[in-house]
Amino acid sequence: xxxxxxxxxxxDTVRRALEEDMGSGDRTAALIPADAPAEAEVITRSAAVLxxxxxxxxxxxxxxxxxxxxxxxxxxxxIRAGQALCALRGPARALLTxxxxxxxxxxxxxxxxxxxxxxxxxxxxxxxTILDTRKTLxxxxxxxxxxxxxxxxxxxxxxxxxxxxxxxxxxxxxGSIAAAWRAAKASAPPGVTxxxxxxxLEQLRETLAAGAERILLxxxxxxxxxxxxxxxxxxxxxxxxxxxxxxxxxxxxxxxVDFISIGDITKNIVAVDLSLRFLHHD
Numbered sequence: 001x002x003x004x005x006x007x008x009x010x011x012d013t014v015r016r017a018l019e020e021d022m023g024s025g026d027r028t029a030a031l032i033p034a035d036a037p038a039e040a041e042v043i044t045r046s047a048a049v050l051x052x053x054x055x056x057x058x059x060x061x062x063x064x065x066x067x068x069x070x071x072x073x074x075x076x077x078x079i080r081a082g083q084a085l086c087a088l089r090g091p092a093r094a095l096l097t098x099x100x101x102x103x104x105x106x107x108x109x110x111x112x113x114x115x116x117x118x119x120x121x122x123x124x125x126x127x128x129t130i131l132d133t134r135k136t137l138x139x140x141x142x143x144x145x146x147x148x149x150x151x152x153x154x155x156x157x158x159x160x161x162x163x164x165x166x167x168x169x170x171x172x173x174x175g176s177i178a179a180a181w182r183a184a185k186a187s188a189p190p191g192v193t194x195x196x197x198x199x200x201l202e203q204l205r206e207t208l209a210a211g212a213e214r215i216l217l218x219x220x221x222x223x224x225x226x227x228x229x230x231x232x233x234x235x236x237x238x239x240x241x242x243x244x245x246x247x248x249x250x251x252x253x254x255x256x257v258d259f260i261s262i263g264d265i266t267k268n269i270v271a272v273d274l275s276l277r278f279l280h281h282d
Contacts, residue, residue, distance in 0.1 A: 004149035007142035014058040029096040038092035042085045045273035049117045051075045051150040052109030059102040064094030076150040107271035109147040116151025116265045126253035131156045135263035144266045163193040181210040225255035
């Protein structure tokens with residue numbers, strides 16, 4: 001697969017993470033002689049999809065740019081338990097100081113990519129594309145959305161500023177689906193996606209009559225989704241969301257919807273079990 005585009009905020013994200021962990025300095029690493037060199041490696045304890053190498057490397061660059069890393073794998077690669085992922089060489093103090101922050105990024109983002117890959121594999125061979133949501137860890141949205149692409153998924157809107165998604169409360173405030181749609185189309189710049197969320201087939205029909213080009217079907221069961229696809233007849237792109245997990249996503253995908261958005265791939269993450277260990281030479 002082609003390499004996903006890295007976000008532009010990696011330097012700032014890492015800086016904040018290091019400030020959070022180091023504060024005024026690493027009191028424990030200061031016990032190690034300043035000129036002591038070290039070599040280390042990162043290994044994985046479980047099978048996963050790797051993601052986060054740029055954040056990992058940026059941690060050590062900011063701690064001490066004398067640290068050198070050599071990766072055996074790259075973001076998006078499948079990794080196996082016991083595999084050596086990366087070799088490190090540099091000042092022992094700096095390696096110790098950056099260890100936890102670097103692993104935190106790598107474990108979390110690999111967990112996000114791994115979870116995404118499970119969903120992508122579950123719908124393989126269908127028409128559906130797996131999308132993320134805004135249910136991300138605060139301050140790490142761009143990082144997690146990058147991880148989703150490494151897992152084979154696609155990004156929904158990045159935030160409130162780059163697309164319009166009209167939900168139940170927006171409709172209530174506007175007065176009707178048609179009124180909300182007209183207001184959105186009147187204000188949306190060229191290229192900005194406008195999507196309307198509906199909760200039943202009656203609202204779907206009203207939304208189609210208004211001219212909507214993309215519709216989110218909220219908590220529709222499989223039979224309702226099939227009916228929605230049949231009634232839409234390609235006039236709008238359909239996205240399914242709500243109550244979807246690995247046990248039922250294939251049934252959702254088989255209905256013929258275009259997109260399935262999954263909060264689970266960014267908010268219910270189990271960090272991949274990784275370890276950085278110093279190497280000892282006789």
